[in-house]
Amino acid sequence: MTKFVIKGGKKLEGTLPIKGAKNSMLPIMAAAVLSSSREDIELQNIPAIVDMQVMTKILQSLGAKAKFAQNTLWINVRDLQNYTITEELMQEMRSSIFLMGPLLARFGKVRVTYPGGCSIGPRPIDLHLKGLEALGARIREENGYITASAPRLHGTEIHLDYPSVGATENLIMAAVLARGKTLIYNAAKEPEIVDLQNFLNALGADVRGAGTETLRIRGVESVGRCTYRIIPDRIVAGTYLMAAAITGGRLLLEQIIPEHLDAVVAKMKEAGVELVATADSLEVVSSDLRAVETLHTLPYPGFPTDLQAPMMALLTLARGESKVTESIFEARFRHVDELKRLRAQINVEGRTALIRGVEKLSGAEVQATDLRAGAALVLVGLAAEGQTVVHNIKHIDRGYERIEEDLGKIGAEIYRV
Ligand code: EPZ
Numbered sequence: 001m002t003k004f005v006i007k008g009g010k011k012l013e014g015t016l017p018i019k020g021a022k023n024s025m026l027p028i029m030a031a032a033v034l035s036s037s038r039e040d041i042e043l044q045n046i047p048a049i050v051d052m053q054v055m056t057k058i059l060q061s062l063g064a065k066a067k068f069a070q071n072t073l074w075i076n077v078r079d080l081q082n083y084t085i086t087e088e089l090m091q092e093m094r095s096s097i098f099l100m101g102p103l104l105a106r107f108g109k110v111r112v113t114y115p116g117g118c119s120i121g122p123r124p125i126d127l128h129l130k131g132l133e134a135l136g137a138r139i140r141e142e143n144g145y146i147t148a149s150a151p152r153l154h155g156t157e158i159h160l161d162y163p164s165v166g167a168t169e170n171l172i173m174a175a176v177l178a179r180g181k182t183l184i185y186n187a188a189k190e191p192e193i194v195d196l197q198n199f200l201n202a203l204g205a206d207v208r209g210a211g212t213e214t215l216r217i218r219g220v221e222s223v224g225r226c227t228y229r230i231i232p233d234r235i236v237a238g239t240y241l242m243a244a245a246i247t248g249g250r251l252l253l254e255q256i257i258p259e260h261l262d263a264v265v266a267k268m269k270e271a272g273v274e275l276v277a278t279a280d281s282l283e284v285v286s287s288d289l290r291a292v293e294t295l296h297t298l299p300y301p302g303f304p305t306d307l308q309a310p311m312m313a314l315l316t317l318a319r320g321e322s323k324v325t326e327s328i329f330e331a332r333f334r335h336v337d338e339l340k341r342l343r344a345q346i347n348v349e350g351r352t353a354l355i356r357g358v359e360k361l362s363g364a365e366v367q368a369t370d371l372r373a374g375a376a377l378v379l380v381g382l383a384a385e386g387q388t389v390v391h392n393i394k395h396i397d398r399g400y401e402r403i404e405e406d407l408g409k410i411g412a413e414i415y416r417v
Helices: 020-034 051-063 087-092 094-107 126-133 165-175 191-205 234-246 260-270 304-315 335-340 371-383 403-409
Strands: 003-007 013-018 039-045 065-069 072-076 109-113 138-142 143-150 158-159 181-185 216-217 225-231 251-252 274-276 283-289 322-326 345-349 352-356 366-367 387-391 411-417
Touching: 003 371, 013 403, 020 039, 020 051, 020 072, 020 094, 020 165, 020 191, 020 371, 039 087, 039 158, 051 065, 051 072, 051 087, 051 094, 087 094, 087 109, 087 403, 094 126, 126 138, 126 143, 126 165, 158 304, 165 191, 165 387, 191 225, 225 283, 234 251, 234 260, 234 274, 234 283, 234 304, 234 322, 234 371, 234 403, 251 345, 260 274, 260 352, 260 387, 304 335, 304 352, 304 371, 304 387, 335 371, 371 387, 371 403, 371 411
Parallel strands: 013 251, 039 225, 158 181, 366 387
Antiparallel strands: 003 387, 003 411, 039 072, 065 072, 109 143, 138 143, 181 216, 251 283, 274 283, 322 352, 345 352
């Protein structure tokens, strides 16, 4: 099994460009299924990450053609003829659930299995299924498969019990070809949903309101093709800013959208990190880490749950006691035990972790349990004295394109072995 070997203690210094957002790319790749064009759809700024390869494999299993080169992905869905996603593919990546809405809209039928829970919690899909039923789908469950069918979906009003990112995206895509108007209340407001709206409208759909809690989708007869550049990845950007801060280094991130990180920048400043923003860049200038009284993860525009683990890594070296509450997922503290192996002082009570800052961390052998926990372990490895070995780094490759090359470019001693 591949692992990262990290020699800690190097200050990171330099400039990095940030690639496209994984959590924009995945729903947008699924949305390509809606197109009745016979031509390629061209997606630019696509990161070469494992999740892109898996979603490509799933689209190909349905009959689509896909080609990837130099961070551009061409998808052709003219020969799409399959609306069943195999159990094996569903288990490989939970985001395959994003295909339910588009496949149902295109074929009037879709068969999937429950996506695997993962190490951050059970990950139910009740809000997805309830919304599809409201749009007129008949949902049946038989021997592990969920079958949704509808001769044609019809517009409706949906009130989401929770602003679920995935459910919001799935239902927008299902509503694009429905007959009539759909309103979605209490929708998620993440920037990736605005990106999906812009992509769908570039195909010829009529979606309004993304970024607010109320969405209006006017169904159209069909949508075509487009060339579209996805937004930069705010979670990768936040992770790299924290890597610079934890090593006391200096890092300029270019080609990003700073306002997507407003809550993250505010919390990092509170933790003693000096940050400078321009219209399309953010720079960590210096850090004198101090504890933050409280940090709650929240739906956007609050502090993102995907940066909770990397931020906790930073706080292990921040003078004083910090309190971190994970409000989004039931079990997103798997990184705590691993951080403690490096001598971090953390106590977990339910959904809250108390972190008491220490003077120094000591390198150790640790396991990545999920994507962002793995990123957090790389961060503490960069700051810990001695050598840290991070195992199970396939989790990290799901969402970071060759993280060791990026960090190596700015002075980190990190090797994939
Ligand atoms: C998306 O997951 C992201 N994934 C996650 O990023 C991110 O952590 C999450 O949104 C929250 O921002 C992608 O976009 C591919 P949710 P998603 O539906 O859609 C509960 C990463 O590291 N819920 O907003 O699954 C759910 O259990 C990944 O890049 C229901 O109860 O998140 C969770 O507690 C991890 N019923 C909460 O809502 C449902 O039907 C938030 O989930 C759906 C969700």
